[in-house]
Amino acid sequence: MTRAELIKEIQTKKTFLCVGLDPDIDKLPKHLLEEDDAIFEFNRQIIDATADYCVSFKPNTAFYEAYGLSGLTSLERTIKYIKQNYPNHFLIADAKRGDIGNTSSMYAKAFFKRLKADAITVAPYMGSDSVKPFLEFDGKWAIVLALTSNEGAKDFQLDEGKEGTLYQHVLKTSSQWGTAENMMYVIGATKANMFDDVRHIVPNHFLLVPGVGAQGGSLAEVCKHGLIKNDIGLLINSSRAIIYASNGTDFAQAAGKEAKKVADEMKAYF
Ligand code: OMP
Numbered sequence: 001m002t003r004a005e006l007i008k009e010i011q012t013k014k015t016f017l018c019v020g021l022d023p024d025i026d027k028l029p030k031h032l033l034e035e036d037d038a039i040f041e042f043n044r045q046i047i048d049a050t051a052d053y054c055v056s057f058k059p060n061t062a063f064y065e066a067y068g069l070s071g072l073t074s075l076e077r078t079i080k081y082i083k084q085n086y087p088n089h090f091l092i093a094d095a096k097r098g099d100i101g102n103t104s105s106m107y108a109k110a111f112f113k114r115l116k117a118d119a120i121t122v123a124p125y126m127g128s129d130s131v132k133p134f135l136e137f138d139g140k141w142a143i144v145l146a147l148t149s150n151e152g153a154k155d156f157q158l159d160e161g162k163e164g165t166l167y168q169h170v171l172k173t174s175s176q177w178g179t180a181e182n183m184m185y186v187i188g189a190t191k192a193n194m195f196d197d198v199r200h201i202v203p204n205h206f207l208l209v210p211g212v213g214a215q216g217g218s219l220a221e222v223c224k225h226g227l228i229k230n231d232i233g234l235l236i237n238s239s240r241a242i243i244y245a246s247n248g249t250d251f252a253q254a255a256g257k258e259a260k261k262v263a264d265e266m267k268a269y270f
Pocket residue numbers: 020022060094121147148149150186187188210211212213214215237238239240241
């Protein structure tokens with residue numbers, strides 16, 4: 001999916017919500033556990049209930065890898081279902097990969113060719129040869145971790161060096177490897193006070209912003225400092241707050257309601 005196509009979807013639907021598909025068997029509604037593929041069935045119903053309120057879905061691969069081959073089958077079925085039924089939704093494989101060049105090429109092949117994801121999250125720690133293989137596919141994106149939402153972000157990302165903090169260095173250097181047409185950055189919603197600084201360095205790149213909902217980040221604060229006029233330039237992810245809004249038989253309906261609530265808040269920014 002191109003940047004222009006993504007922006008068109010955002011502008012048409014008046015939402016920039018990304019629903020995170022992070023299914024944990026221990027948290028699934030009990031009645032689904034009788035299904036052959038409970039994870040897929042859970043996702044399918046969440047997807048159908050939330051698709052109108054979001055422009056993107058983000059399965060985090062850990063929640064599938066944890067269940068071995070059957071988990072990977074659920075992931076593949078989930079992605080196929082989205083691609084067949086909601087082809088205009090931007091599909092992010094949240095896998096946080098990155099390795100020496102030829103290995104990264106295989107990761108890119110796995111997620112872009114085999115799974116047909118539109119984007120993959122990538123850790124930049126190993127440098128340019130670990131990220132560039134993800135930039136070689138038309139219409140596909142690398143989403144580079146820059147300033148993450150978690151507590152430990154401060155352990156390295158805020159360290160001062162000769163290029164400023166480490167996350168500033170990551171933004172400045174890695175933004176030379178690709179363009180705002182094939183790279184995005186992860187910036188956590190819990191770091192809203194740093195969005196002005198981020199926008200100073202990467203004024204045009206889309207930002208994937210996890211950390212609203214369960215992690216307590218503020219959508220309003222992120223928008224105030226991170227939004228790009230007309231293009232929006234943000235994909236705001238929420239996983240647990242939406243998918244586990246209820247664990248009863250009404251779970252999908254409750255997820256839809258929760259996604260709509262976020263999408264309604266987003267309308268003010270159009
Ligand atoms: P919730 O906290 O349940 O909304 O989930 C957040 C999702 O975003 C999880 O899949 C995390 O792995 C992911 N995430 C973060 O929470 N923080 C980050 O800094 C980066 C990510 C990510 O790359 O998506």
